[in-house]
Amino acid sequence: MSSENGRGERGAGEAPEVEQLALIRESVRKAKVPRAKPRTWRGAALAAELPVARVLVDKGPVHLDKLWDYAVPAELDADARSGVRVRVRFGAGTRNVRGGRREGGGLLDGFIVERVAESGFQGPLAAIAQVLSPEPVLSPALLGLCRAVADRYAGSLADVLQLAVPPRHARIEAEPSAGPLPPPGAPEAGSWQRYPTGPAFLDALARGDAPRAVWAALPGPHWPAELARAAAAALASGRGALIVVPDGRAAARVDAALDALLGAGRHVLLTADVGAEERYRRWLAVSRGAVRAVVGTRAAMFAPVRDLGLAAIWDDGDSSHSEPHAPQPHAREVLLTRAAREKAAFLLGGFGCTVEAAQLVDSGWALPLAAAREQVRATAPLVRTVGDGDEARDAAARAARLPSLAWQAAREGLKHGPVLVQVPRRGYVPRLACERCREAARCAHCAGPLEARADGGLHCGWCGEEARGWHCAECGGGRLRAQVVGARRTAEELGRAFPAVPVRTSGRDHVLDTVPDRPALIVSTPGAEPVAEGGYAAALLLDGWALLGRPDLRAGEEALRRWLGAAALVRGQEAGGTVVVVAEPTLRPVQALVRWDPAGHAVRELADRAELGFPPVSRMAAVAGPPEAVAELVAMAELPAGAEVLGPVELSAPPPGRPRRAGDPPPGERWERALIRVRPGQGAALAAALKTAHAIRLARREGDPVRLRMDPPDIG
Structure with a gap:
């Protein structure tokens, strides 16, 4: 029995004569069909040694995720080293067989991965058009890392290299680099x-x-x-x-x-x-x-x-x-x-x-x-809890929309330094609801959420239409309440409640790096908190339910992470630092904040994930696109044994006026998403199966494209 390449392979029980005959046939085949050794190209001399370069073309589709053979002209021999940037012909009018290239197509950039003596392609090879730079920017270690990342995430090596290797600046490459400094001494603890x-x-x-x-x-x-x-x-x-x-x-x-x-x-x-x-x-x-x-x-x-x-x-x-x-x-x-x-x-x-x-x-x-x-306990601030429904007992606290405990903590903290106020969202009043039935206030034009302007008017957060004479569609009520008060509105209300104290805001539009160690109210969105010199005297973490109530598997973990990041800027308990979190006190993330025990919270979350089979205990992939395309790719993929397909479920298109985010379907199109879950240790097999199926669909150019993502961050 002979293998596909003609080489004799003796199985169990085969006679030695069969093996000898196979070896003879193999030697005859090699004598009749010598491997091509390109030495000239269009009459131009090629490199005397290692005249073939294996090039990774900077083109992203996964069905082109392979190395391509090119001839190395003699005049480029010295500069065409492994790891350098080159320009080669690639595209329409060309044909490839086992990595070989024929003439035609446009010019694309790429990287030489290695130089070899022979090509597996039997015909003439196209030559490297240009060595863009003799600088070896793609080391073997970096190439191996990028290959591993591409395999893990079912992507193409070219896409990963675009993330790993920055664009070239020729003038910078001409500048010499200084030699490395000797190692420093070991630091003190x-x-x-x-x-x-x-x-x-x-x-x-x-x-x-x-x-x-x-x-x-x-x-x-x-x-x-x-x-x-x-x-x-x-x-x-x-x-x-x-x-x-x-x-x-x-x-x-x-x-x-x-x-x-x-x-x-x-x-x-x-x-x-x-x-x-x-x-x-x-x-x-x-x-x-x-x-x-x-x-x-x-x-x-x-x-x-x-x-x-x-x-x-x-x-x-x-x-x-x-x-x-x-x-x-x-x-x-x-x-x-x-x-x-x-x-x-x-x-x-x-x-x-x-x-x-x-x-x-x-x-x-x-x-x-x-x-x-x-x-x-000695380093962390004192953390106190108060529920969202707790009423303020004095007029000033009610004016600032703060529970009495938070109001008292802010007033006491301002005697000793700055006070941080964390608000989940920026803006004035990002979301409004009916005061009577708590139904979200919606735009009559596009059903988008209504927002309040600083002048007291209402407008839609999606289409921008002004809303006049609003009435609740559920109960007929005509009065509104804030679901979540934005950072600017909070700053305005705190300024009225503390008229002698400066109020500053830090958010996406303007992020403060530091604030001085003197009394001030710093209203910030999560992640934009400035560092106070000497630490904050107190911190108020408002509207905790807005973070905990997100429909996301990581809602509790993310809320705790953001709270800890703000509370870590507050002075320790021994120095009088106090944190007040406005959220349901019995919830697991709130209790983890009180105890300052993020590791314990993560261990319990991990146990819950293990029981439910959710990441990171399992590996998951998300396939999104038109329903027929999603079903076709999932059916084509040779999924590992025991793989479980969850869904598909329909994805909502972005509302009018809202910017599109990664993963949103195009406007006017119906998209679905399927989640594929596998057991631990099968993640590589899942990525390889989906990548192969995706490459086949792209090569055939049949059907609508799909979006494939390994380890999606949000599956809620």
Whole structure:
């Protein structure tokens, strides 16, 4: 019996003569059909050694996710090295057979992955048109990481490389890079001494070990310096360090801590704020090995740090860590992959704790790094609870729409410093409802939610139509109440209640970085809270039900994460710091805040997920698109044994006037979404099956396109 390629393979019980005959046939076949060795192309000489380049074309569709063979002209031989950018012909008018290329098509950019002596294609190869730059920007380590990320998220390698390798700036490449500085000395433990295993973690990093920890950070301003000390310990071992944080403000704080600890020249800051050219200059310094430490936002997860010794991420539950562009990887999973592939240490830290972090500890992959309960109680502020329905007992509190306890905490806190007020939403009065029956107030034109303007008028939040003479369609009532009071309206009411106190707002339109240590009311939306010099004297966390009531599997986890982030800015209980949360006191996230026990909350959430079979205990994929296309792709995919298809369910189109978000169906189209769930250990097989089916549909160009996403962040 012969295999498909003609090579004889003896099975059980076959005679030796059969094997010998097969070997003879194989030798005859090779003699008659010699492998092609391209040496010329259109009369031009090709490279004498390794004349074939395997090129990854910068084209995203998954059915083109392969390497393509091109001939290397002799004049490009010196520059056409592995990892450099090139330009090749690709597209209409071309044909491929096992990676081979014929002439025709347009010019596209790509990367040389390797040089080989022969091509598997038997015909003439198209030649590389141009070497765009001799700079090797795609190292084998970076290529392997991008390949692993593409496979995990059922995406194309080209799409991942667009996230990993920044656009080229020729002038920057011409600038020389300085040589690397010698490793610094091992840092002192500093505030890591507050954690029983903190100094041992730093010592292990400085020795060159690869410890893995989930860090429950104590409240207060010390976490940037603690991350900086962890990075310094990795540098002391002669290795590199990479720290990924959610936003530019957090990156700036860690950057300042690294400057103070290590001095200039040992690390770079990679954020969008530095500009495209400067970002590429810093990225090149890292790629060339001149700098061994990086701190940055989401895109820095692919930074080509040489000999990575520490991969760290702060606040992995923040949605900013999830990449919106295909294949939509999460920074936490990318850094976990890097730590495993490069045998580096891993540190996941934050004030909160996600279920994914709890699973890392539960599986034994990482160890907990936390302070003793006595230290937590001494450092955290006093947290008090009050229900949303509690009535204020004095006129000033009623005017500010605050329960009496929150009013008293704010009044007392203002005697000693600034007071933080966290409001779930920005704006004036984002949502209104009938005062009598609590039915949401809707626009008569498009059924969108009505909002109040600062002048007292009403308008639709979707279409912008003015609403005059509104009456409730359910009960006929004509009076409205606020469902959630926005940040600007809250600031206005607090200003009337505290006329002698300055009121400042911080939100999406204008985010404050810091505020001085003097009495003031700081009204902020979640995630935009400024840092107060010396800490806030008190904090009010309003409208907790708005965070807890979201139809999302992560609603409780996310509410607790946002509350902890604000409460961590408040002075400790010993210094008089107080936090008042306005939410149902008996709910699990509220009690976790009172006890300052995010890890315990995450463990209980993980147990619930395990019982229900939800991620991260299982792996999931979401397939969205027109109903026929979704059904076709799911039917085509060779799903792993035991895979469960949930749905499909219909997706709502974005209302008129509301900006489209990722995952929204196009206006006027009916879309559905199906969720596919598999057991632990089957995630790679699920991704491969869906990617193959998706590639087949794209190659056939039949049917409507679909959107495929592994590990969707919201499935509620």
